[in-house]
Amino acid sequence: MSNGFRARLGSISTIQSARSLFPTTTVEPTTAVTFTNVEPNLIGTESTYTPSVTDSEGFLANSGLLTDDEVSDYFQQPDEDLSEMLTDLIRHTPEEPTSAKQSFLDVNIFPNPYDLDEEEFYKRHIEISKEDELFHDKLKQFFILSNAGKPIYSMNGSDEIIIGYMGVITTIISTFEENMNEEIYSISVGDMKIVALNKSPLILVSISKIAHEQPNVLLSQLNMLYNYLLSIISKPTIDRNFHNKLNYDLRRILTQLDFHNLDCLCMKMTYGLTSYDSFNYYISQLLNASLQQIKISYTARQRLNKILLDSKRMRQNSDDKETDLGADLLFSILSVNSKIVSFMKPKNHNLTNQDLTLLFSIINSSKSDISNDETSEDMWFPICMPNFNPNGFLYVFVKTIILQTTPVTITLLSSNKNSFYQIRQISNYIIHKLTKPKMLSKLTKELHESNTLAILREVPISHFIYKNKALNQFVMSDTDNSVNSVLQLSYFYNTLYHTKASQMKTIGSLNIKKFSYTRWTVDEAVITGFMLSDNNYEFYCLCNYQINSKELIGHCIKVIKWCEKNYNRLFIGNGVSFT
Amino acid sequence: MSSRKKTLLKVIILGDSGVGKTSLMQQFVNNKFSHQYKATIGADFLTKEIIIDNNKPVTLQIWDTAGQERFQSLGVAFYRGADCCVLCFDVTNEKSLNNLTSWKDEFLVQSNVSNPQDFPFIIIGNKIDVDDSKKIPSLQKKLHNITHNQLGGLNYPVFETSAKDSINVEAAFEVIAKMALQQEELNAASGGDVNDDYNDAINIHLDGESSGCGC
C-alpha cells in the first residue's frame, strides 16, 4: 500500500465540512434518469415531471439534470453549430478542483458497522488475511476447491477454518449437480451473494457482501480465476492429474507465486487494488475485457510496428546455414505499464482481449523490481492462453527496458519451447532499434506526454473513459493509485456502468444514442456521473461538482470529438499482421 | 519446485446409524463426548492436524454423515476423492458388525477408487466401555471370521474404542492417517504429478487456414 490512506483523492475531490465519519446524507445514487416509458414525442413536458429516485419514468428536471430533449438537441445540431458551441465551451474556465480529503467511507460504498476509520476498515474488511480471526469480517471471499471437497485456494482464512466450508460447498453443489447438471449456481442471502462455478473436477466459489457487485460480475471473476489456473497448468494437465485420482490435491503443483498471483487477482477484480495496474485492470474488466490504450503519434506507432515486422523476418547466417530466427514467433507486443503501444500477430490468428489481460496480469506479478535498474532480466516461461487454445502452451519471452523514465516491455510469444535463444536475439534487435538516438528521443518524449491527456486541461471533467466499441479498446484519464481514489472511482464507474441507460430521440438515424446520469451527494458535495454511447463508442465521465446539464453534455461532446479526432493516436486497432 | 504444503487427507466414517461415528469424531477432534449431536446439511466436517512419524504434518478433513445413512443416501460428494475410510460398528450391536461388508462395498461402488485392493480402510468396534454382558457374544471369533473371510475381504486393522471414555480413539485415527499418507506417497512416487508437461505445443500453420487456435 505504497500510496497510503491519507493521500488526497486526486481527481474527484469535494468539499468536506467538519463532521463525523458517518455522513447523515444518504449517498444512494440519485438513481439514473430513465425514459423507457416516456413517449418519444412528449416535448416540453419535462418540467412537469416530479423528482424520482427510482428507475421509473421520472427525472429531475428542476435540479439541473438532463432531459431527454436537452440531450437530443445537442445531437440534432448541424456540425457548424456544434463547432460554435464548442468555442463557447472552450471559453469556460474550469473551476479549481476543491481540495478536500473525502474518504471512501463517506461515500458509503461499504457498510461500516463498527464505525472504523479508513485504515482500520481496510485492515478488517478488505485486506487479504490468512488468519482466521478476521475471516468472517471480510467483504469478499473466493474459494477454489476440488469436487472431492479439497481446498485449493482461499482468498482469506487458513486451512483450519476453510476445510469445513469446502465440505459444505461440495455437498451442496453435488446435490444440485445430481439433480440438474448445471454449471452455475447463484443465490442471495440477505445482503450476501454467493456464486459457484462448476468446472469439474474444480469448483470455484465467490461470496460477496459488497452491494454493487452483481452476480454476473462475480461469475466473470470466477471465470477469470479459472482461466488463470488454465494459463499456468492447462486443461489437459488438470484432467490428467484428477484422472482416476479424485482425491488429488492440486496444490501440489501450484507454487507460492501462483498463490500470490491469485491473491493479486482477487484484489484487482474486487476492488481495483493494490498494484499500479490494478485499477486499469478493474476498468478493463468492467468494460467487458476492453484493452487500455496509450496515446502516441501515428508515425511513431508505424515505426514501432515496422520494427516488430522487421524483427519477425530476421535471419542468421552461421556455418553457411541460414536460420530463420523468427520462424516460431507468433505474437509481439510492446507495452508501457500494460498498455499496448504496438502489436504484431499472424494474419490468421489473434489473441483475445481476455487472454491479453491475463497475460499482462501474469507478467506484472512475476516481474522483478526493475525501478532502479536499466533493464530487467529476461523471462521465459510457458503459458496457456485459454481462449487461443486451452490444450497447449505458448512460450513467452519478456523483457522490460527503461527509456529515460518510462518502462517499455517487450513481450514475444513463441510456439516452440526450444526457441529461447532465437527469440532473445529478436528481442535484442528490437531493443537496438528502440534505443537508436533518434527513435529514443522521439519515443521518450511522446510516452512522457501521453501520461496526461491534453483534453482534460480544457474541460471541467475530472475523470473520463472513452471506449471504442468495435475494437473493444479504451482510453482513460490518469488515476492516482491511492486506496481512497481507487475505491471511489471503481464504485462510481461500476454504478454508472450498471445504471440503466435511456435511449435518445434521434430523427432518421440508425446510430442510436443512449445516456445515463447518476449523482452522488456526500454532505454538501455532489459528484456527477454521466454516460453517453452510440454504436461506435461508450463514454463515461465523472465531474466533481454540480454542473448544468447543458454544459456537461457540451464538455462530454468535446472530449468525444477529441477522441475521435485522435483515433490513430489513441488506438492500436488490430495491430500489424505478418503473412 | 512445488510448495510442499501439509498433506490434506479426506477421511470418511461409515457404519450403521447409532454406532457412535459422530461421537468418535467429536472425541478425536474436540476431546468431547456428548449424548446429542445434530448436523443440518448432508454431511458434517471437522478438521484436525496431526503429526505422523514425528515429522510429517497432515491435516485430516473428516466427513461425518448427518444421520442419513439410515436411508442409504449419502450422495456422491461424500465418497468422492476420499483418501481413507473408517468402517465402524457397535460392539453391542451384532447387526452393525454384519453390515460392515455392505458399507465397504457401498463405498467402493460410489467412490470409484482406482485400486480397491490398496485402498486404506480400518475397522473400529466402538463402545467397549459398556458392560460385557451387553456385548456381542463371542465377538472376537465373529470379528475374526469377518476380517479373515477370503470372500468378504475385510482384512483391515481393527481397533476397539470407546468414544465415551476416550479409549483408543486417537490411536485408530493415527493409524488410518498413516496408512493414507503411505498410499499418497506411493501414488506420488509412481506416476506422480503431471506438472512439467509443457510439451503440448500448439501446432500453428501460419500460412494455412485458421487452425490450432480456438478463436
Ligand SMILES: Nc1nc2c(ncn2[C@@H]2O[C@H](COP(=O)(O)OP(=O)(O)O)[C@@H](O)[C@H]2O)c(=O)[nH]1
Ligand atoms: N457408552 C457409549 N456410548 C456411546 C459411545 N459412542 C457413542 N455412544 C452413544 O451412542 C449413541 C449414538 O452415537 P452417535 O455418535 O450419534 O452415533 P452415529 O449415528 O454413528 O453418529 C449416542 O447416544 C452416543 O452417546 C461410546 O463409546 N460408549
Ligand SMILES: [Mg+2]
Ligand atoms: Mg452421526
